[in-house]
Amino acid sequence: MATDALEAVDLVKTYPAGRKKPRLRALDGLTFSVPEGVVLGLLGPNGAGKSTTVKILTTLSRADSGTARVVGYDVNRSQEQVRRSIGYVPQKSSSDPLATGVENLVLSGRIYGLSRSLAVRRASELLERFELTAVGDRPVKTYSGGMQRKLDVALGLVHRPRVLFLDEPTTGLDPEARAELWNEVGRLSGDEGLTVLLTTHYLEEADWLADQLAIVDHGKVVAEGTPEALKAELRGDSVHVELVSPDTDGLVHRLLSDLPGVGEIVVEGNVLRARVDHGATAVPAVLGALEDKAVPVTAVTVSRPSLDDVYLRYTGRSFRSVEGEAA
Numbered sequence: 001m002a003t004d005a006l007e008a009v010d011l012v013k014t015y016p017a018g019r020k021k022p023r024l025r026a027l028d029g030l031t032f033s034v035p036e037g038v039v040l041g042l043l044g045p046n047g048a049g050k051s052t053t054v055k056i057l058t059t060l061s062r063a064d065s066g067t068a069r070v071v072g073y074d075v076n077r078s079q080e081q082v083r084r085s086i087g088y089v090p091q092k093s094s095s096d097p098l099a100t101g102v103e104n105l106v107l108s109g110r111i112y113g114l115s116r117s118l119a120v121r122r123a124s125e126l127l128e129r130f131e132l133t134a135v136g137d138r139p140v141k142t143y144s145g146g147m148q149r150k151l152d153v154a155l156g157l158v159h160r161p162r163v164l165f166l167d168e169p170t171t172g173l174d175p176e177a178r179a180e181l182w183n184e185v186g187r188l189s190g191d192e193g194l195t196v197l198l199t200t201h202y203l204e205e206a207d208w209l210a211d212q213l214a215i216v217d218h219g220k221v222v223a224e225g226t227p228e229a230l231k232a233e234l235r236g237d238s239v240h241v242e243l244v245s246p247d248t249d250g251l252v253h254r255l256l257s258d259l260p261g262v263g264e265i266v267v268e269g270n271v272l273r274a275r276v277d278h279g280a281t282a283v284p285a286v287l288g289a290l291e292d293k294a295v296p297v298t299a300v301t302v303s304r305p306s307l308d309d310v311y312l313r314y315t316g317r318s319f320r321s322v323e324g325e326a327a
C-alpha cells in the first residue's frame with residue numbers, strides 16, 4: 001500500500017490559557033491524511049488550529065498526543081528526515097529584500113548543504129521554472145508582489161522537497177498574479193508529483209487549487225473531501241437576502257424558522273443565508289414572511305451550493321465574515 005505523504009492521527013495540542021484557567025485545546029483529536037501528489041486545502045476560521053497543525057507537521061512544535069508522519073517519517077522521532085523532505089513557504093516572505101533573486105536562492109541552497117556550483121545551477125533552474133530569469137540579478141525589493149511570491153515558493157523548493165507547505169500563498173496579490181501562482185502550484189503537484197498543504201483565506205483559491213479540502217473547526221476536521229463532493233452533499237439551493245437593517249432581536253431568524261422547506265438559517269448583521277429545498281418556491285415565501293412583519297429587504301439571490309455554503313454548514317459561520325474579520 002502506498003504511504004500517505006502526510007498523515008495526522010488524533011493530534012491533541014494544548015496551550016496555557018493564563019493563571020488558574022484550564023489549558024486551551026488548540027487541537028482536539030485532529031485527523032487527516034493526504035496521498036502523494038495531492039493538494040490539500042486546510043480551511044477554517046481564525047483560531048481553528050490550522051497553524052498549529054502546520055507547526056506540528058513541520059517539526060516546529062510538538063503535539064501533546066497523537067501521531068503525525070511526513071512521507072512516512074514520524075515528526076517526533078525522525079525530525080531531520082522530515083525537515084529534509086519538506087519545503088515551507090511562510091506567509092511573510094523570508095527572502096532578503098536587498099539581495100538579488102539569484103543570491104537568495106544560492107544562499108538557501110548552501111544552507112541546505114548544496115555545493116556552490118550545485119546551488120547556482122539549482123537557482124538558475126528555479127528562476128527559469130518560475131519565469132524570473134530576467135529579474136534574477138535585481139534586488140528582491142524591486143520585484144512586484146507576484147514576483148516576490150514566486151521567489152518565495154522557489155525558495156521553498158531549492159532542496160527538492162516532497163511536500164510543500166504554503167501558508168496563505170496569495171494574500172495581498174492582485175487577481176492576475178494570484179491566477180499565475182495557482183497555475184504554478186497546480187503544475188508542481190500535477191507534473192512533478194509534489195504534495196502540497198495549503199492554508200488559505202480565499203475560498204475561490206481552495207476551490208480552484210485544492211484536490212481535497214479539510215475544514216477545521218475547534219481543533220478537529222469537521223468535513224473533508226474534494227470541493228465537488230462537499231458541494232454535492234448539499235442538496236437544494238442557497239438563498240441569500242440582504243436586509244436594510246441588522247436583525248438585532250432575532251425576529252428574522254424566527255420568521256424563517258417557521259417556513260417549511262427552509263433550514264440552516266444564519267443571520268450575520270444584515271445578511272441572511274438559508275438552505276431551501278426549492279429556490280423558486282422558497283423565495284416568494286421568504287419575502288412574504290419578511291414583508292408581513294415589515295422587514296425591508298435590499299436584495300435577494302438564489303444559487304446552487306457553493307463552497308461558502310459548505311463552510312457555513314460545518315462551522316456555523318460564513319467564510320466571508322471570517323475573511324472580513326481576518327482582513
Ligand SMILES: Nc1ncnc2c1ncn2[C@@H]1O[C@H](COP(=O)(O)OP(=O)(O)OP(=O)(O)O)[C@@H](O)[C@H]1O
Pocket residue numbers: 015016024025026044045046047048049050051052053
Ligand atoms: N503559542 C501559543 N500560546 C497560547 N495559545 C496559542 C498559541 N498558539 C496558538 N494558540 C491558540 O490556539 C488556537 C489555535 O490557533 P492556530 O494559530 O493554530 O489557529 P489558526 O486556525 O491557524 O488561526 P489563523 O487563521 O488565525 O491563523 C487559538 O485559540 C490560538 O489563540
